[in-house]
Amino acid sequence: DTGVSQNPRHKITKRGQNVTFRCDPISEHNRLYWYRQTLGQGPEFLTYFQNEAQLEKSRLLSDRFSAERPKGSFSTLEIQRTEQGDSAMYLCASSSHLRTVIYEQYFGPGTRLTVT
Amino acid sequence: AQSVAQPEDQVNVAEGNPLTVKCTYSVSGNPYLFWYVQYPNRGLQFLLKYITGDNLVKGSYGFEAEFNKSQTSFHLKKPSALVSDSALYFCAVIPVLRGSQGNLIFGKGTKLSVKP
Numbered sequence: 001d002t003g004v005s006q007n008p009r010h011k012i013t014k015r016g017q018n019v020t021f022r023c024d025p026i027s028e029h030n031r032l033y034w035y036r037q038t039l040g041q042g043p044e045f046l047t048y049f050q051n052e053a054q055l056e057k058s059r060l061l062s063d064r065f066s067a068e069r070p071k072g073s074f075s076t077l078e079i080q081r082t083e084q085g086d087s088a089m090y091l092c093a094s095s096s097h098l099r100t101v102i103y104e105q106y107f108g109p110g111t112r113l114t115v116t
Numbered sequence: 117a118q119s120v121a122q123p124e125d126q127v128n129v130a131e132g133n134p135l136t137v138k139c140t141y142s143v144s145g146n147p148y149l150f151w152y153v154q155y156p157n158r159g160l161q162f163l164l165k166y167i168t169g170d171n172l173v174k175g176s177y178g179f180e181a182e183f184n185k186s187q188t189s190f191h192l193k194k195p196s197a198l199v200s201d202s203a204l205y206f207c208a209v210i211p212v213l214r215g216s217q218g219n220l221i222f223g224k225g226t227k228l229s230v231k232p
Contacts, residue, residue: 004159033219042120042206042222043160056219091159097218102148102167102210105220107160 002026004108006092012114013082020078021111025094032075033105034067035091036060043091049075050097082115089113118143120207122223129197129230137192137226139207147209149190150220151181154204163205166190177201197230204228 005024013019025032030051035043046065047057051072061067064082069075079086089112093105121140129135141147151163164175171183181192190207204227208220 031218035220040224042208042224043220044222045219048219093160095218102212102218104150104162104165106162107152109157109159
């Protein structure tokens with residue numbers, strides 16, 4: 001399967017603990033996005049990378065959140081000192097991006113985080 | 117603020133009947149428009165997109181959507197619904213602005229239920 005993969009699929013953690021999620025995009029895609037989806041809502045943009053550069057962060061992304069894409073391939077999203085409000089599905093998407101062309105984003109299955 | 121509205125939380129259709137899932141948007145500039153579908157325990161799947169050109173675009177699984185600039189709408193349609201079409205449908209836009217990150221802005225989603 002050459003789609004976007006995310007690990008783990010589910011994570012249960014206690015409030016105050018740190019968690020890290022991984023996303024492996026489609027190999028030839030240079031853009032990688034992170035979104036968060038809560039029940040009954042559409043996904044909301046968190047941050048994105050073009051190759052290894054993190055180009056934009058949403059104001060939804062508090063200081064407790066950090067994302068990396070060290071070699072322009074896979075990406076990690078870390079949440080420090082988790083809070084119950086962080087419970088959500090975290091989605092990763094990738095796409096090709098050329099200066100004048102917009103391509104569709106392909107999504108992974110998501111990581112469901114539950115903070116108890 | 118840029119936004120996408122899906123006015124119906126749920127749409128119920130009998131199998132074999134035509135279906136419409138509504139979407140309107142409020143963005144600056146000319147948007148790129150997308151529809152995604154989400155099945156339980158699976159990631160978002162791309163259905164179709166409108167970039168430019170013919171206002172009627174065709175996508176996967178027999179779905180099509182009509183772009184209406186004057187009404188700022190992009191309704192999803194299918195001539196004959198299948199029970200297997202039952203899922204959560206999301207409309208999304210990418211505003212075409214200088215400095216646009218290319219991230220998707222999603223609606224809340226519409227649950228489509230197709231009964232035999």
